[in-house]
Amino acid sequence: xxxxxxxxxxxxxxxxxxxxxxxxxxxxxxxxxxxxxxxxxxxxxxxxxxxxxxxxxxxxxxxxxxxxxxxxxxxxxxxxxxxxxxxxxxxxxxxxxxxxxxxxxxxxxxxxxxxxxxxxxxxxxxxxxxxxxxxxxxxxxxxxxxxxxxxxxxxxxxxxxxxxxxxxxxxxxxxxxxxxxxxxxxxxxxxxxxxxxxxxxxxxxxxxxxxxxxxxxxxxxxxxxxxxxxxxxxxxxxxxxxxxxxxxxxxxxxxxxxxxxxxxxxxxxxxxxxxxxxxxxxxxxxxxxxxxxxxxxxxxxxxxxxxxxxxxxxxxxxxxxxxxxxxxxxxxxxxxxxxxxxxxxxxxxxxxxxxxxxxxxxxxxxxxxxxxxxxxxxxxxxxxx
Amino acid sequence: xxxxxxxxxxxxxxxxxxxxxxxxxxxxxxxxxxxxxxxxxxxxxxxxxxxxxxxxxxxxxxxxxxxxxxxxxxxxxxxxxxxxxxxxxxxxxxxxxxxxxxxxxxxxxxxxxxxxxxxxxxxxxxxxxxxxxxxxxxxxxxxxxxxxxxxxxxxxxxxxxxxxxxxxxxxxxxxxxxxxxxxxxxxxxxxxxxxxxxxxxxxxxxxxxxxxxxxxxxxxxxxxxxxxxxxxxxxxxxxxxxxxxxxxxxxxxxxxxxxxxxxxxxxxxxxxxxxxxxxxxxxxxxxxxxxxxxxxxxxxxxxxxxxxxxxxxxxxxxxxxxxxxxxxxxxxxxxxxxxxxxxxxxxxxxxxxxxxxxxxxxxxxxxxxxxxxxxxxxxxxxxxx
Numbered sequence: 001x002x003x004x005x006x007x008x009x010x011x012x013x014x015x016x017x018x019x020x021x022x023x024x025x026x027x028x029x030x031x032x033x034x035x036x037x038x039x040x041x042x043x044x045x046x047x048x049x050x051x052x053x054x055x056x057x058x059x060x061x062x063x064x065x066x067x068x069x070x071x072x073x074x075x076x077x078x079x080x081x082x083x084x085x086x087x088x089x090x091x092x093x094x095x096x097x098x099x100x101x102x103x104x105x106x107x108x109x110x111x112x113x114x115x116x117x118x119x120x121x122x123x124x125x126x127x128x129x130x131x132x133x134x135x136x137x138x139x140x141x142x143x144x145x146x147x148x149x150x151x152x153x154x155x156x157x158x159x160x161x162x163x164x165x166x167x168x169x170x171x172x173x174x175x176x177x178x179x180x181x182x183x184x185x186x187x188x189x190x191x192x193x194x195x196x197x198x199x200x201x202x203x204x205x206x207x208x209x210x211x212x213x214x215x216x217x218x219x220x221x222x223x224x225x226x227x228x229x230x231x232x233x234x235x236x237x238x239x240x241x242x243x244x245x246x247x248x249x250x251x252x253x254x255x256x257x258x259x260x261x262x263x264x265x266x267x268x269x270x271x272x273x274x275x276x277x278x279x280x281x282x283x284x285x286x287x288x289x290x291x292x293x294x295x296x297x298x299x300x301x302x303x304x305x306x307x308x309x310x311x312x313x314x315x316x317x318x319x320x321x322x323x324x325x326x327x328x329x330x331x332x333x334x335x336x337x338x339x340x341x342x343x344x345x346x347x348x349x350x351x352x353x354x355x356x357x358x359x360x361x362x363x364x365x366x367x368x369x370x371x372x373x374x375x376x377x378x379x380x381x382x383x384x385x
Numbered sequence: 386x387x388x389x390x391x392x393x394x395x396x397x398x399x400x401x402x403x404x405x406x407x408x409x410x411x412x413x414x415x416x417x418x419x420x421x422x423x424x425x426x427x428x429x430x431x432x433x434x435x436x437x438x439x440x441x442x443x444x445x446x447x448x449x450x451x452x453x454x455x456x457x458x459x460x461x462x463x464x465x466x467x468x469x470x471x472x473x474x475x476x477x478x479x480x481x482x483x484x485x486x487x488x489x490x491x492x493x494x495x496x497x498x499x500x501x502x503x504x505x506x507x508x509x510x511x512x513x514x515x516x517x518x519x520x521x522x523x524x525x526x527x528x529x530x531x532x533x534x535x536x537x538x539x540x541x542x543x544x545x546x547x548x549x550x551x552x553x554x555x556x557x558x559x560x561x562x563x564x565x566x567x568x569x570x571x572x573x574x575x576x577x578x579x580x581x582x583x584x585x586x587x588x589x590x591x592x593x594x595x596x597x598x599x600x601x602x603x604x605x606x607x608x609x610x611x612x613x614x615x616x617x618x619x620x621x622x623x624x625x626x627x628x629x630x631x632x633x634x635x636x637x638x639x640x641x642x643x644x645x646x647x648x649x650x651x652x653x654x655x656x657x658x659x660x661x662x663x664x665x666x667x668x669x670x671x672x673x674x675x676x677x678x679x680x681x682x683x684x685x686x687x688x689x690x691x692x693x694x695x696x697x698x699x700x701x702x703x704x705x706x707x708x709x710x711x712x713x714x715x716x717x718x719x720x721x722x723x724x725x726x727x728x729x730x731x732x733x734x735x736x737x738x739x740x741x742x743x744x745x746x747x748x749x750x751x752x753x754x755x756x757x758x759x760x761x762x763x764x765x766x767x768x769x770x
Contacts, residue, residue: 001625003400008393014642015388210606210626210633217598224594240386240642241595248595256399257629 001208001257008251010145011171014244016236018175022053025133025171029090033083034061035103037095038068041137044181050094050135062086070152070159070272070279071098073117079106080116083130091132093169096190097141097150097279103132104149104167117153120160126167134172138182139243140190140280142197142250144172152273159269174247176239184230188336189280191226191242195219196283197250200265203294203302203369206258215254216309221245223310226336263367264290267377270355275347284333285341289384291326294370295319302369342385352381386593386642393636395530396556399629401621403560407438410518410556414475418468419446420488422480423453426522429566435479435520447471455537455544455657455664456483458502464491465501468515476517478554481575482526482535482664488517489534489552502538505545511552519557524564524628525575525665527582527635529557537658544654559632561624569615573721574665576611576627580604581668582635585650588679588687588754591643600639601694606630608695611721648752649675652762655740660732669718670727674769676711679755680704687754727770737766 013021026032034050041047054061064079079102082088093103107129109116119125134144143149147167152159179187202215221241228238248254267290268282295303303322307313311328315321334340342351356377365371372380398406411417419435426432439446449464464487467473478488492514494501504510519529528534532552537544564572587600606626613623633639652675653667680688688707692698696713700706719725727736741763750756757765 001400001622001629003403004397005406006397006399007395010392012389012391012641014391015386018388021390207622209609209622210603210630213602213605214599217602218595220598221595237386237592237594244386244642245595256397257625 002206002259004256006252006256007165008145008168008253010169012145012174012247013171014174015240016175016177018173019049019053019135021171022050022133022135022173023057025173026057026059026090026092029131030059031086031088032059032061032090032092033064033079033088033106035064035067035079035091035093035095035099035106037099038066040181041094044137044178046094046135046137046178050092061092062088067095067099067102069098070276071102073105073120073151073153075102076105076109076116076151079103080109083110089130091130092135093132094135094137096136096138097143100132100134100136100141100143100169101149101151103134104129104143105151105162106130107132108162108164108167119162120151120153123162123164126162126164129164129166132167132169134169135178136172136174136243137178138186138190139179139246140193142194142246144169144174145247145251148250150269157273159273172247174243176236176243179239179243180234182233184337185278187229187233187242188226188338189278189284190246191222191280191336192284192333192338193280194222194242194246194249196264196280196287198254199287200262201254201258201260202306203261203291204258205299205369208257211254211257212305213309216305218245218249218254219310223332230336259368261367261369263369263372266359266366267355267380270358271342271347271351273358274351274354275345277345281338281345284338285384286380288326288330288333289380291329292323292383293376293380295322296370299369349385352378352385355381387591387644389641391637391641392550393530393553393638395554397530397559397632398556399559401560401562403558404434404438404520406556407435407518407520407558408442410558411442411444411475411477414516415444416471416473417444417446417475417477418449418464418471418473418491420449420452420464420476420478420480420484420491422484423451425566426479429522429563431479431520431522431563435477446477447473452480452484452487454483455661456487458490458505458536458538460487461490461494461501461536464488465494468495474515476515477520478517479520479522481521481523482528485517485519485521485526485528485554486534486536488519489514489528490536490547491515492517493547493549493552504547505536505538508547508549511547511549514549514551517552517554519554520563521557521559521628522563523567523571523575524631525578527579527631529554529559530632530636533635535654542658544658557632559628561621561628564624564628565619567618569722570663572614572618572627573611573723574663574669575631576607576665576721577669577718577723578665579607579627579631579634581649581665581672583639584672585647586639586643586645587691588646588676589643590684590754593642596639596641596643597690598694601690603630603634603639604695608717615721644753646752646754648757651744651751652740652765655743656727656732656736658743659736659739660730662730666723666730669723670725670769671765673711673715673718674765676714677708677768678761678765680707681755684754734770737763737770740766
């Protein structure tokens with residue numbers, strides 16, 4: 001086990017009608033910025049529930065609407081302006097990962113004297129942040145309790161991330177009922193995103209028995225409950241398990257004592273920078289291809305664990321077991337309604353070179369489970385068509 | 386899944402030489418109380434490592450030695466006096482659960498104007514606490530990151546607990562190397578304690594698929610690594626897995642969304658109040674007896690999961706599988722060197738009535754997986770002889 005530091009300070013209020021706990025979370029803050037997406041929270045009643053609570057607490061708020069998937073730095077700039085103009089003290093994100101990530105970038109960008117995009121070129125500049133709270137409506141990114149923010153810049157065609165514990169939200173309201181109205185593709189892409197986060201930490205050369213078994217437990221949960229949530233959108237049990245899985249998949253727990261990989265995420269970020277596809281969809285397409293590429297005798301033990309403990313594959317030959325497990329992974333993504341290749345998304349093959357060039361011009365290699373160089377990256381992109 | 390609140394704010398610094406991170410943990414505190422046990426930390430070098438760090442930070446400290454297993458309220462009173470006399474700001478616990486629990490009771494007792502034992506009669510009186518830090522030397526109670534403190538009163542022959550998130554330590558230094566010199570019985574009793582904490586939360590009627598699988602993962606970890614740590618006391622991997630298991634077993638994670646039981650702990654507290662036995666030893670004796678007593682058709686599913694997922698028992702008949710799993714549990718405790726009955730400890734049978742009376746005079750029933758009344762409690766005690 002590698003040395004590690006871990007803290008999970010977010011106050012999680014989980015369950016039916018947990019929105020009422022927002023009074024505990026907001027505590028003394030009386031002037032806040034409410035950040036939201038394109039309006040689905042008005043349709044499903046979440047906006048009303050949140051603002052009723054704010055009203056009852058005599059909290060004043062300013063609203064920032066229009067955060068899009070693969071959220072843009074422009075919206076961050078807009079948010080910082082609103083905070084300064086209105087002298088706000090707290091940011092409440094009501095939505096999924098894009099909304100939360102935008103809130104985090106605003107929170108730290110507020111204290112940075114220059115343009116906030118500079119923080120994404122050098123995350124050491126992230127030093128201070130306004131407090132943030134979250135009302136989650138889409139289980140996927142884990143952003144509700146972690147310190148990560150991923151923002152895109154459509155002008156420079158970049159998608160970059162910052163990480164810092166000071167960006168961890170003060171509280172997260174997790175009411176599984178708020179996810180009943182999610183479109184099936186969002187439920188499915190969210191689950192792919194959760195699994196992808198686990199893969200990035202699970203497929204590692206670090207030895208960490210307990211954390212590996214816990215990772216498998218969360219993978220099994222997502223695999224079991226995603227089809228149920230798709231079949232019965234108002235199944236509380238399924239929605240609860242998926243919501244809590246998203247949180248535990250990326251709050252620091254699963255990487256404790258381990259060196260994580262994150263090559264596939266780096267590769268997906270290139271794809272969504274050029275094509276604005278849903279993050280989880282890109283990951284679901286890339287991961288089986290990455291898994292195949294990384295297989296080798298010395299890494300076979302990990303694949304055997306994955307096959308046996310996640311997919312109940314009893315095959316003893318490591319290579320066969322690995323291929324069966326990868327096949328099960330692909331089939332799972334397909335069965336929940338996700339595309340299996342970039343070809344299906346009508347992306348042209350010449351992007352293999354564009355994406356690869358964009359990665360290698362900044363970094364010589366990516367990943368750690370297997371260190372990937374230019375040819376590896378190309379080959380993984382290629383076989384995802 | 387039941388509604389829940391969860392926060393895990395303790396800064397965990399895990400790994401080799403993590404003692405150096407004490408500088409981050411202590412931050413601005415310059416006058417502290419160092420709480421310790423009977424002196425083993427002087428023999429194994431931990432005391433020297435800690436005080437070297439304190440010296441290098443120019444921290445002044447006062448020492449409170451002599452915390453015993455089943456720590457007594459008298460030592461808490463002594464600590465509060467030292468803090469007041471010396472105007473200290475922070476409490477550093479260097480030791481196992483007893484030392485940490487004493488530190489917590491001092492931390493909140495300091496702010497309580499009357500005798501601190503009153504807090505244990507009514508934990509709602511726990512309102513404020515001094516900040517605490519931990520250097521862990523014995524993985525067992527999980528006290529290093531949770532908000533629990535269990536204190537005995539030898540005068541009134543009571544053992545009572547308080548729980549509050551404000552008692553969660555600010556930081557916990559977890560260096561597995563600090564457990565290399567533990568006597569085998571303490572390693573074994575610590576592991577029994579960890580398993581017992583998981584049992585209390587796992588055997589529940591609440592449905593929580595993911596948390597149940599995670600619980601099984603941690604149980605498997607303890608079962609796998611305890612014999613290795615006993616065989617090779619300086620096996621870093623085994624010591625790491627056990628140390629992290631103790632933390633995750635009782636930091637709130639495994640009870641999220643579940644109603645916990647805690648009947649067996651209530652029963653063990655009676656035993657150690659009259660006989661001062663090691664907590665983990667008492668739990669290892671009582672749990673198999675409790676498991677047998679609670680078996681019924683409607684609870685059979687839980688036992689089947691336990692048998693299959695923890696002990697790899699493929700038996701399909703629920704009753705047989707349950708009995709085999711309980712037998713495996715007893716055998717495990719025996720194999721790691723723990724006594725199997727109160728008779729082995731030379732405790733006399735008439736205590737069955739004394740313990741039972743002491744419980745039922747305060748509470749009509751205990752537990753929730755199966756609610757236990759006077760006759761149930763007697764019967765479980767009885768079959769543990």
